[in-house]
Amino acid sequence: xxxxxxxxxxxxxxxxxxxxxxxxxxxxxxxxxxxxxxxxxxxxxxxxxxxxxxxxxxxxxxxxxxxxxxxxxxxxxxxxxxxxxxxxxxxxxxxxxxxxxxxxxxxxxxxxxxxxxxxxxxxxxxxxxxxxxxxxxxxxxxxxxxxxxxxxxxxxxxxxxxxxxxxxxxxxxxxxxxxxxxxxxxxxxxxxxxxxxxxxxxxxxxxxxxxxxxxxxxxxxxxxxxxxxxxxxxxxxxxxxxxxxxxxxxxxxxxxxxxxxxxxxxxxxxxxxxxxxxxxxxxxxxxxxxxxxxxxxxxxxxxxxxxxxxxxxxxxxxxxxxxxxxxxxxxxxxxxxxxxxxxxxxxxxxxxxxxxxxxxxxxxxxxxxxxxxxxxxxxxxxxxxxxxxxxxxxxxxxxxxxxxxxxxxxxxxxxxxxxxxxxxxxxxxxxxxxxxxxxxxxxxxxxxxxxxxxxxxxxxxxx
Ligand code: BG6
Numbered sequence: 001x002x003x004x005x006x007x008x009x010x011x012x013x014x015x016x017x018x019x020x021x022x023x024x025x026x027x028x029x030x031x032x033x034x035x036x037x038x039x040x041x042x043x044x045x046x047x048x049x050x051x052x053x054x055x056x057x058x059x060x061x062x063x064x065x066x067x068x069x070x071x072x073x074x075x076x077x078x079x080x081x082x083x084x085x086x087x088x089x090x091x092x093x094x095x096x097x098x099x100x101x102x103x104x105x106x107x108x109x110x111x112x113x114x115x116x117x118x119x120x121x122x123x124x125x126x127x128x129x130x131x132x133x134x135x136x137x138x139x140x141x142x143x144x145x146x147x148x149x150x151x152x153x154x155x156x157x158x159x160x161x162x163x164x165x166x167x168x169x170x171x172x173x174x175x176x177x178x179x180x181x182x183x184x185x186x187x188x189x190x191x192x193x194x195x196x197x198x199x200x201x202x203x204x205x206x207x208x209x210x211x212x213x214x215x216x217x218x219x220x221x222x223x224x225x226x227x228x229x230x231x232x233x234x235x236x237x238x239x240x241x242x243x244x245x246x247x248x249x250x251x252x253x254x255x256x257x258x259x260x261x262x263x264x265x266x267x268x269x270x271x272x273x274x275x276x277x278x279x280x281x282x283x284x285x286x287x288x289x290x291x292x293x294x295x296x297x298x299x300x301x302x303x304x305x306x307x308x309x310x311x312x313x314x315x316x317x318x319x320x321x322x323x324x325x326x327x328x329x330x331x332x333x334x335x336x337x338x339x340x341x342x343x344x345x346x347x348x349x350x351x352x353x354x355x356x357x358x359x360x361x362x363x364x365x366x367x368x369x370x371x372x373x374x375x376x377x378x379x380x381x382x383x384x385x386x387x388x389x390x391x392x393x394x395x396x397x398x399x400x401x402x403x404x405x406x407x408x409x410x411x412x413x414x415x416x417x418x419x420x421x422x423x424x425x426x427x428x429x430x431x432x433x434x435x436x437x438x439x440x441x442x443x444x445x446x447x448x449x450x451x452x453x454x455x456x457x458x459x460x461x462x463x
Contacts (some may be wrong), residue, residue, distance in 0.1 A: 014042025053443025
């Protein structure tokens, strides 16, 4: 399907943290690749001038990837700034003026969801939502009811085909490669089911804490911040059936089927944790029960996956920063030689960040008289930490109107339905020491087998 490109890029929240860390570096990269030849209009209520925004943009790219002189000069020249209160109709009138005749703007709401309704209605009243697209940031709602309400709000002004919900994990090269690897290789399909797979684990570990975002984090916690979106999305890509056809909606339809087959999480199969020291962070309540760690067992009720546990774990202040998936195959049915445990046996490993790795675990005989072996890894892809910005890819796609990598209203709601039973304080929060793999209680989530795989620093292969 072909779509018309947007002809102006408008972003709300221009002076914020997300703009600083992700948006400006992505905009510079888009200009470098010739994908953003249009007015770029930043909006915020900060009392700033355009020059101050340009300085901020320069600092942002300096810190995140470096300044590309030519591309940055263009970015600075294309940049406009509208300072105004989101509650004031005149703000949107000035946005319309800044559009300067552009007819198909894309409006990016890099602002708290509590402001979505106000901004969307403001744009509509001023007449600058016509033929426009809207990009919204996560968190998309706080639970199923609020996600539905947000969808209704957006749909009052924008049809679903013009709504682009960002989950930056879907723009990551490693996540794209996971999808490619699954569906471009026929050897996987016969194995990819309950007959051969024992369990699947995904660990998203971060060595750092909440990095000054205590106030934001108090509102979300680990389950809302990364499980409902990034991690369930990765599981959906890993576990869904092959889409029938290349239409973006074919892929989204399969993902939706998978989300709907996920059994809502059972609080008895969830362990929440909080690192010691979290309560001393700025913006965090002294008696906060918000989780900075969560581990859980998920079930997918399909013929392909019945009985295969999916173990999900994430946390701040863990020993390492990485996201890794392991798909553990069952052990040989009878021990012929040495005893083999599940983790020393066959598996597929997908490291999604910071490096990109796809490998498979196998066993070979150790040289000598005895029939004993050792584990080895066959590496299909090992690339160093990527300099690519997932935001560049996603924002470029939204400008082109390609919704393949964005989450649809029905999928977002289906994912909320999965986490809904474990939101809030329905389970106790255990404290854990920074630099560890979370509270000891998390061990009980992995039933049978060898426990959690703890990802290690990735070593370059021997030359
Ligand atoms: C964000 C979360 O969505 O993803 C952060 O809000 C988290 O808490 C981040 O640190 C991780 O993304 P990445 O791409 O930096 O690994």
